[in-house]
Amino acid sequence: MLDCGLVKSKCRKKFLKSKYIYTGVRALLYQSIVQNYHDFVVERNLDLCINCRVCERQCSYLVHYWDENRQRVMHDSSKCVGCHRCEALCPTGAIVIKRNPSQFRENSHWKPWFLKNVYKQAEQGGVLLSGMGNPQPYPIYWDHLLLDASQVTNPSIDPLREPMELRTYLGSKPDALEFVERDNKVNLKTKLSPQIKLNYPIMFSAMSYGSINFNLHIAMAKAATELGIVYNTGEGGLHPDLYKYGPNTIIQVASGRFGVHKDYLNAGCGIEIKIGQGAKPGIGGHLPGEKVDAGVSLTRMIPIGSDALSPAPHHDIYSIEDLRQLIYALKEATEYRVPVSVKIAAVHNAAAIASGIVRAGADIVAIDGFRGGTGAAPTMIRDNVGIPAELALAAIDQRLRDEGVRNKASIVIAGGIRCSADVVKAIALGADAVYIGSAVLVAVGCTMCQRCYTGKCPWGIATNVPALARRQNPEIAKRKLVNLVRSWGHEIEEMLGGMGLNSIESLRGNREKLRAVGLSEIELDILKIKPAGR
Template sequence: MKTYVIPEYLVERDPRRCIRCKVCVNQCTYETHCYDPESDTIVSKDSTCVNCQRCVTMCPTNAITVKKNPNANRENANWTVEAIRDLKKASESGAVQITGMGNDKPAFNYWDRILLNASQVTNPSIDPLREPMEIRTYLGSKPDHIEIDYKDGVPELKTQLTPQLRLDTPIMFSAMSYGAISLNVHTALARAASECGTYYNTGEGGLDQSLYQYGDHTIVQVASGRFGVHPKYLDSGAAVEIKIGQGAKPGEGGHLPGKKVTPKIAAARNATPGVDLISPSNNHDIYSIEDLAQLNEELKTCNPHAKISVKVPVVPNIGTIAVGIAKAGADIINLSGYDGGTGAARTHALKFVGLPAEIGVKEAHRALCEAGLRHHVELWVDG
């Protein structure tokens, strides 16, 4: 089918250098290059090129160049070239345009510029060059007050504390599901989390049984599709996360195409190989704080030692939502910002719907403090 969308990039091939080895044909996942046996030439389809530069890198004779197309639709403040292109693509395909890998808008990201200076948070401050310090963090609800006894001058804690998650490195791996990523990547995340003393999140795609051995550094996720959720799965994690939504696409569900549902992925997700897996846009058993509290208790019945996290997108009134989650008995609130990555989300939602994580932290912290609940829950952030 002929497309009337002006290509964003142009693929140029030097015929004097090209040896027709077909490396570009085999390497391109977007089918931009194809070999014509009748003319013994390789031709390119500019409309599918995304400028990933893989063909340029892999070409043994440096015969390929990818350039920005100087031809473009006329734009103004309301209709940018990007908006016109997306509208034409949607009109031609009849489908919603999806993308992944986070928001590419030029919004200022404070998390990329954060500085952790542990020497300045002690009283008195310490000299980081001469005195030992650590960034170990313990996550979990804190009591209103603690009682200490002294026996022979040695302090003993009388107050019983709830189980805490110990992070030697206060940065965790965000949720990525088995199916969206491969088993090799999941294994790499699990091993890295164990080595670094932190945690990785399984996402909503279940967990291969070979990774149960890393359970002390695993956060298992329960989402709207309930894929791969069973007692052994829930009991394998140090924490259980209830996914209400995702910052990159608030109010939307997920879709794993059937061609990606291999027998191993289907086994982990309790699904049928080759069948599309749809995650509903909402959890059909959670419509109130009481429903969330009930699910919280059910999960703790399966894994009494696990901390319960609730993941919500940063949206208007996130402060009120955070207070409700805390009242439902959650140990952790995971605030998901608009800049979070995703396997696939509507382009429009990814770029224009969510809010920055920084706003979510401020609003949730303020609301929880006003409600007197801040010390009962931890705040996590992704995106």
């Protein structure tokens, strides 16, 4: 696979030895146009620059270097990925990263994005790679939905003065309950299936150990425990040191079966079968060998340095009845103690697929929309496959209700949840809870440069290079995640109270609380909401 920047392991070595390699002026010999038509330019204010070389030490892409002859820091903008690490850490504020102002002749069809991609592929002959979720300008339905608030006829509720409840349980619910009432006491007669308890309707999405490093896995595990929510291991297995956070961990089983064994399956409060991922529906995961260090190797049960390529389908699931077998195999393996979730990418027939998943025995259906992030995906797939999470969610919730099986499974939505209002809108459309992944990474510094697959993340997130991974302190990262979810929790409470509700279950599926602006009648019909003004 081809990379827009640098990918192979020798580059990592180069990075580590950089100060010896880049000791002269930039080579003036022929270079490919791919390098000259770069995306960003570094602007260094020479009045402010004190040549402290922080930028040089921070940049893992070798943009900044020390020029012995000139005795000052220089830079090569062609290598810049736009991560802003140098700008963020420059002690004198001397650096600004800008889009390269160089312009091609206007062409609304052949935009520079396409030209540059063709140049790259013509040069190197490979598949274009990207990280994070679909960045293309498709409609964002969250931004077409508006929330209701109470005025006069019903009072809004003040969450600072009145109780406001966000607690959520994920899992299969029976159609009805039976109670025995005696002497003013109530006993439950019905036996319930296992549930996952959440203090906030928010979970940390599947991001494997390997795609992001161990420091962030500790941070997610600790933050989830402190918040009373759960995080998802992703398909990379569970490091032995993290087993103690099991009550707040969803264990993922993906097509590569990395790190899957009996103890692993029994370590968490839930199991998730990953069928697909929003960023790359229809294909499997890809962890470059560069990211597979000793810890990842141990956890995934693969040799150090080997690529971890999970197959596109599960090789034991070629139809819905096979999925049923895997669901029940996992339930048997865990003696029916934990709910089983099935995660799919939001695709065209998501509603029918979800209905099949529920009938196959899943307790939770997780849907990942096309804005969902990834550590590595072919660019064409990331940008062109799948559908928006909002539409898939609306269709799935309605279909499960039409078929009378909505209570048999909880719905979790993922893929591009950016703020607490997105969470509220998702729940009003019918989700029980949301997964947040990209927001988690942004919380610890990610600037969405979309180069996760290089393994050189200067923010110390999507990298296992010790010198870079050290940039994430697990305690600080944990605190940021706790802060993020708590602040979203407060905002959700405010919005709920404004709508005159004091419990999240009265918002769930309550589409009367949503109005649409700027959507067509067909879109309204899919979302089953009224236009603003009605």
